[in-house]
Amino acid sequence: MNIQTVGVVGAGVMGIGVAQNLAQTGHQVILVDISDKILEQAKQEISKNIRFQGFFNKSEKTENPKEVLQRIKFTTNYQFLESAEFVIENTTEKWNIKNQVYSQLDTICPKESVFAANTSAIPITRIASVTQRAPKVIGMHFMNPVPMKSMVETIRGYHTSEETIETAKKMLAQMGKECILVNDSPGFVSNRVLMLTINEAIFLLQDQVASASDVDRIFKTCFGHKMGPLETADLIGLDTILFSIEVLYESFNDSKYRPCPLLKKMVDAGLYGRKSGQGFYAYT
Structure with a gap:
């Protein structure tokens, strides 16, 4: 399965990096946050980051920032995630926020969609418990800066299925990354x-x-x-x-x-x- 459309929730430092990495590897990205101001800042940051990449990697061909940004839809409307095959969540490390986000995602996204939590410490099993798709919830702890880090700490929740793990591995491979799979525990490894x-x-x-x-x-x-x-x-x-x-x-x-x-x-x-x-x- 070749995943084409990926939802990214949260346009902070990590969400910006994930969205940029996905767009640069040919994915259509739906980047969601709570305000247009945050999304505009994210757009400017991604453009700046791509230019810096080109400056430091002169031996490699880098895309025009405008071409990369064309693959990202910046929106405050969660409803656009109804077309997302895979969702990577990067919101603040506060349970009350993540609880609301996942409850919302669960009602909007296709039942086949996998949810990947890019969290620093909150257990994946706890996140999965507020959805109706616990087997399709997995942890993906990306490192900063995301486009430059090739390894992702990936976390198996109590209910995470083998099918979801394989889908996550393929998703990361499409992003040019590998993963180390660990079991769920607060903070992981x-x-x-x-x-x-x-x-x-x-x-x-x-x-x-x-x-x-x-x-x-x-x-x-x-x-x-x-x-x-x-x-x-x-x-x-x-x-x-x-x-x-x-x-x-x-x-x-x-x-x-x-x-x-x-x-x-x-x-x-x-x-x-x-x-x-x-x-x-x-x-x-």
Whole structure:
């Protein structure tokens, strides 16, 4: 089965990356968000990202941004998803929002459509429980920036069928990606480890053990990481980090997932990282 029309719900950082990747691999994309302003910003961001790709990959032929954007329908109307063969959801890591989104998707999308949750920490089985198609719900945890990352952490929910897993693998292959399949658990593999690392790095900063740049330098120079934990937090978004660690704290009832007070303070101050222009580092 060659999937042609894909719905993408949420035009934040991850949704933009997923929509761009899909359009660049020849798919017709329906990108849905709650306001025209957000969608216009998404359109501009995708155009800018494609130009940057062309600048950094001069040896590869890159499409004209206008041609890519022609494959994306930007809309606030969920009803357009009635033609989607596959839907990738990328909304905020808040259960009340995801609950409403999936209930809506379930009534609009064809019964054959697969729902893929691009979530950082919320269990796939919980998401599937608010639909009438639990066997067709799977987790697809894309990494940022989506078009440049070739591997996707894919999560099997309690009811996810083998047919859905195979469909998801084919969908990812069409996007030029592979997957590692893991079982469902809050945070899965990547974020159950990564969120703890980032949260502890923020505690180090709060306790004045080291500066942000020195914390990151240790991880890059001693362990060979491309980015340090605080740089990674800025890239992901500190609000998303906080939502994710709160999900882990609530899910496991374990104090090791207690969000660092400094993280909460920075989110309250609107210091989200790259997307706000200021996090642990300043971005211009």
